[in-house]
Amino acid sequence: MPTALPDRSTNTAGQWAAWGVHLFTACGAVCCLWALRAAAEQQWKAMFVWLGAAVVIDAVDGTLARAAKVRDRLPNFDGTLLDMIIDYAGYVLVPAFALARSELLPDRFAWPIASAVCIASAFQFCQADAKTEDHFFKGFPSYWNIVLFYLFLGKASPSLNAAIVLTLAGLVFVPIKYLYPSRTPQWKLLTLVLSAFWAVTIGWLLWRFPHVDLPVLYASLAYVGYYVATSLYFTWRTRQ
Numbered sequence: 001m002p003t004a005l006p007d008r009s010t011n012t013a014g015q016w017a018a019w020g021v022h023l024f025t026a027c028g029a030v031c032c033l034w035a036l037r038a039a040a041e042q043q044w045k046a047m048f049v050w051l052g053a054a055v056v057i058d059a060v061d062g063t064l065a066r067a068a069k070v071r072d073r074l075p076n077f078d079g080t081l082l083d084m085i086i087d088y089a090g091y092v093l094v095p096a097f098a099l100a101r102s103e104l105l106p107d108r109f110a111w112p113i114a115s116a117v118c119i120a121s122a123f124q125f126c127q128a129d130a131k132t133e134d135h136f137f138k139g140f141p142s143y144w145n146i147v148l149f150y151l152f153l154g155k156a157s158p159s160l161n162a163a164i165v166l167t168l169a170g171l172v173f174v175p176i177k178y179l180y181p182s183r184t185p186q187w188k189l190l191t192l193v194l195s196a197f198w199a200v201t202i203g204w205l206l207w208r209f210p211h212v213d214l215p216v217l218y219a220s221l222a223y224v225g226y227y228v229a230t231s232l233y234f235t236w237r238t239r240q
Contacts, residue, residue: 011073018070021061026081028057032089039098042095044152045209047098051145052206054090058083059182085126092121095144099165102149106158113165117144120169135184136177136234140168150221153205153212177238178231186234198223 001231033049061083065071070079073111100114121142124130132138147168151161181195201220 006192014069017068018073019230021064021068021070022074022077022079022082024057024064025079025086026131028054028086028090032058032086032094035090035094036097038100042101044098044102046092047208048149048206048209051090051094054086057147058087058090060151088125089122090145091142092118092124093146095148098148102152104158104161105165106162113162116169117165120172124172131180134179137180138175138177139173140171140176143170149202152210153217176231177235179227179234187230190231194223194226195225
């Protein structure tokens with residue numbers, strides 16, 4: 001019997017779908033660019049909106065990539081590298097620039113501290129085991145956009161903000177295992193439910209920004225407490 005030829009139309013459609021996913025991921029870079037422009041103009045709410053859009057793209061594109069089988073259909077295009085470049089821009093570079101441009105840090109040390117954030121996170125992004133085989137982040141996972149948002153809401157002194165930022169930059173190099181909310185299998189359902197609740201609180205706080213609704217802020221910080229406590233627990237249990 002003659003061998004059936006592959007359906008080229010199906011292959012082409014699959015490749016176009018894969019390219020569409022990569023284009024969607026690349027839109028995150030555009031969001032980072034507009035966030036940077038807003039930060040340069042000190043339009044802080046607009047900056048956070050654009051950074052939030054980049055986070056939404058980052059949260060969704062992995063699922064779309066797996067559904068479109070991008071690695072099989074476009075083996076010569078490194079979507080993971082594309083994602084990492086955009087993540088560094090949105091999670092590190094733009095927030096570091098905003099830290100230096102705002103009045104959150106002491107004037108004399110604002111740019112050096114922002115530079116320390118960039119250097120620490122550059123090392124973290126390049127670690128082969130930055131994401132562990134059991135689906136945790138190793139070291140503080142460079143959530144600088146979130147840190148920046150809380151610093152704006154907290155309205156603490158520049159000296160205290162500097163201490164917080166430098167401590168977190170140091171924690172990049174400490175091998176604590178932090179939850180990867182969408183992939184860590186332990187307590188995954190609870191983590192996803194609480195993460196969804198936290199996302200709602202952050203959305204509300206952003207909507208009301210720069211006004212701060214303290215009950216909502218405290219509710220969002222309760223999730224941060226859960227995240228930190230659970231990460232420390234699993235780090236301890238792994239070492240045991």
